[in-house]
Amino acid sequence: MTNERRVLVHPDKQNLGASVAARFITKIIDVIEEQDYASVVLSGGSVSTLVLAAINRSEARDSVDWSKVSFWWADERFVADGDDERNDKQNGIDLLDHIGVLPENVHRMANTSQAASLAEAATQYQAELKAHAQGDDESPRFDITLLGVGPDGHVASLFPDKPQVLQTSPTVLTIDDSPKPPPERLTLSLPAINNSQRVWLILAGAEKAASLGLALAGAGEDQVPVAGVKGRKRTVFFVDKDAAAEVPEQLIASTY
Template sequence: MSNERRAIVHPNKVDLAQAVAAHFLSKVPQIIAEFDEATVVLTGGSMGQAVLAAINESPQRDAVDWSRVNFWWGDERWLPAGDPERNDAQARAALLDHIPVNPARVHAVAASDAGLSLDDAAQAYANDLRAHAARNGKYPNFDIVFLGVGPDGHIASLFPEREGIRETERTVIAVRNSPKPPDERVSLTLPVINSSVRIWAVVAGADKASALGLTLAGASYNEVPAAGLEGRRKTLFLVDSDAAAQVPAALIDPGQFWTSADSTDEH
C-alpha cells in the first residue's frame, strides 16, 4: 500500500471517543469552508455510537453547520425501521436527532419492512449513491468514512473469505448468511470505501488486537478485510491500548494524537 498506516493509541475507549469527536468537530468546518458541504459515512457498533455520542456532548457541536453535512452509512443490518440494532437508528439516537440536519442529506438504507427485497434495497442504495455522485461517477465524494473493525478483521459487512470483500464492480451488495447476526445486511464495497479522502477506523477492545495487528502488518485483505483499507489521502487506525496490544512498536504513532500540522489537512 502506498498509504502508510499507523496506529494512533489512546489509553481507553472514553479518551478515544472524545479525541475522535474533537478532531471531527474541527475538521468538518474546514471541509465545509472549502467545499460548501461535507460528506461523511457513518458506522455502527459500540465505538461508532460512542464517537457520535461524544460529538453530541461536545461544547463544539453547535459550531458545525450541520445543514451542510451529508450522511451515509457503510453498511446496514436488514431489520425493520427503528429497530435499535439498525445502524441508522443508533446514529439518530446518539447524534442525528439532536442536531439540525437536513433530512434530504441523510441517506439511510431501506428497512426490511419498506416493501423491498434485500437485493432491491441494495440496488436502491446504489442508485442513491449514483444520484448524488460527483462528476457523473458512481458515488459521491466522501470526505470521511468511519469504520469499525471486527475481531475477525471485517469492515462494514465485508467478511473474511467471502465474495463481498472481493467485489470490484458493484458499489453496494446484499449480504446473506453473515457470520455475525443478523444474517442479512447491505454493505458498501471496498472500492467505494477506499474512494474516501480520509478513512478513520476506530478500534477498541482486546478482542480486536489480533485483527488490528494483522491489518497493520500487511495481511491479505481477503483474509483480513481491514488490511484492504486505503483512503485517498489518509487511513488512520484510531485505537485504544487494549486493541493495540499486538501492534508492532514501529507501527504505533509516537507523537500526539493530532498536532498543529492538521491545519494543513494531512488528516
C-alpha cells in the same frame, strides 16, 4: 492519492472516543470552510456508542453547520424501520436526532418497508450513490468515513472468507448469511469505502489487537477485511492501548 496510514494510540476507551470526536468536529469545520459542504459515512457498533455519542456531548458540537453535512451508511441490517438492529436507529439516538441535519441530507439504506427484497434495497442505494457521485465515479468521494472493526477484522458487513470482500462491483453488496445476526445486510464494497478522502477506523479492546496487527503486517483483505481499507488521502487507526498491543512501534504516530 497518498494512502497514508497512521496509528494513534489512546490510553483508554473513553479518551479514545473524546479524542476522535474532537478531531471530527475540527476536520468537518475545515472541510465545510473549504468546499461549503461535507459528506460523512457512518456505521454501527463501537463507532456509534463511542464516537457519535462523544460528538453529541461535546461543547463544540454546535460550532458545526450541520445543515451542510450529508450522512451515508457503510452498512445496514435489512430489517424493519425502527428495529433496534438498525444502525441508523442507534446513530440517531447517539447523534443525528440532536443536530440540525437536513432530512434530505440523510441517505439511509432501505428497510423492509421501503424495498421488497434485499436485492432491490441494494439497487436503490447504488442509484442514490451514483446520483451524488463526482464525474465518472460510481459513488461520492466521501470526506470522512467512520468505521468500527470487529475482532475478526471485519469492517462494515464485509466478513473474512466471504466473497463480498473481494467484489469490486457493484458499490452496494448484499449479504444473506452474515455470521453475526441478523443475517440479511447491505454493505458498501471495499472500492466504495476506499473512495473516501479519509477513512477513520476505531478499535478498542484487547480482542481487536490480533486483527489490527495482521492488517498492518500485510495480511490479505480476504482474511482480514480491514487490511483492504485505504482512504484516498489518509487512513487513520484510532485505537486504545489494549487494541494496540500487536502494532509495531514504528507504525505508531505521535500526532495526527
